[in-house]
Amino acid sequence: MTRPLGYYVHHQGAGHLQRAIALSRALETLGRPCTLMGSFAGLDTTGAPGPVLDLPDDRLDRSFDGRDGAGQRPECFHYVPLNHPGIRARMGRIAAWAAQNDPALIVVDVSAEVALLARLLSVPSLVVRLSGTRTDRPHLEAFRAASRLLAPFPEALDGGDVPDWVREKTLYGGFLGGAPARAAPEEDGRIVVVFGRGGEGGRLDALIEAAGAVPDRAWHVLGPVVGTGSAPQNLHLHGWVTDVRPHLAPAALVVGGAGDGLVTAVAALGKRFLCLPEPRAYDEQEAKAQALERLGAAVVHRGWPETGAWADLVTRGLALDPDVVRRLAEPDALTRTAAAIEALCRDAGCTPSEREP
The missing domain is CATH 3.40.50.2000 (Glycogen Phosphorylase B;)
Structure with a gap:
């Protein structure tokens, strides 16, 4: 046996x-x-x-x-x-x-x-x-x-x-x-923001400001969000989803922390990545974010961006070569x-x- x-x-x-x-x-x-x-x-x-x-x-x-x-x-x-x-x-x-x-x-x-x-x-x-x-x-x-x-x-x-x-x-x-590494399906230009279970989640007012700063893109948010308010038409809240990959597939840019689950999915799908490392013990996410930045696999910003920073961060993120992060995912x-x-x-x-x- x-x-x-x-x-x-x-x-x-x-x-x-x-x-x-x-x-x-x-x-x-x-x-x-x-x-x-x-x-x-x-x-x-x-x-x-x-x-x-x-x-x-x-x-x-x-x-x-x-x-x-x-x-x-x-x-x-x-x-x-x-x-x-x-x-x-x-x-x-x-x-x-x-x-x-x-x-x-x-x-x-x-x-x-x-x-x-x-x-x-x-x-x-x-x-x-x-x-x-x-x-x-x-x-x-x-x-x-x-x-x-x-x-x-x-x-x-x-x-x-x-x-x-x-x-x-x-x-x-x-x-x-x-998820095996593969070429991403056709993108539709959306920005997908992901909040995992291990963090504090997102704030609706901050997401409204981000979507307003880049109004020509649809923003889709996965994970917990707190707060009340009237979301603009380009901001869509999906709540917690078991598998983020179908939601990431059409994304032109993914925004989120440097947790293992999200980084794995981003690499597997070959997605341009704006990485916002979250505070973790032993600098876990910071160390991973530094490595991604060093390799040219992500744009990294510490902390949630101010409203005026979003347009430039999105532009820089969209300029990334997605093949760099895709090569990190071994089939x-x-x-x-x-x-x-x-x-x-x-x-x-x-x-x-x-x-x-």
């Missing part, structure tokens, strides 16, 4: 789950059964090809920022508040699943605590390494505990202060959104990464004496 793979999914934003579903489906085609593990309230897991283990919530409150604020926290952890029954049950369920299923590997996307738990359970792990400068003790110890690291972006986009041993341990998977990234994970499963499932020299 083939030993299963466990895939831990962080609940901040939707990109982690989208990546997990795409990879687990690719692994299932190779005969490797996958179980997704995480807190999935409000997230769509219907695309998962195998079992889903829903874990109790570990947040202290809805303003979860990944840290518990404890001054006496052990240095190898980010988030270990005491007397939290959700965390106790969460870790217990992961441990019980591992004891019952004897997994070949656990993919951790992302959690320093789950990475160290996998090591304590004597289960090999593949820990996802996101962009940015992650040289704090918990990240480095999680990286050290892992069998390998997985960067869900091309090596050309790696940025921040990354130790050499971390880079050498990293498998660069490329964009793993499940075989998903299948290549799944094959590498399957090979790691086979190797990790052996005892030291069974491995080939």
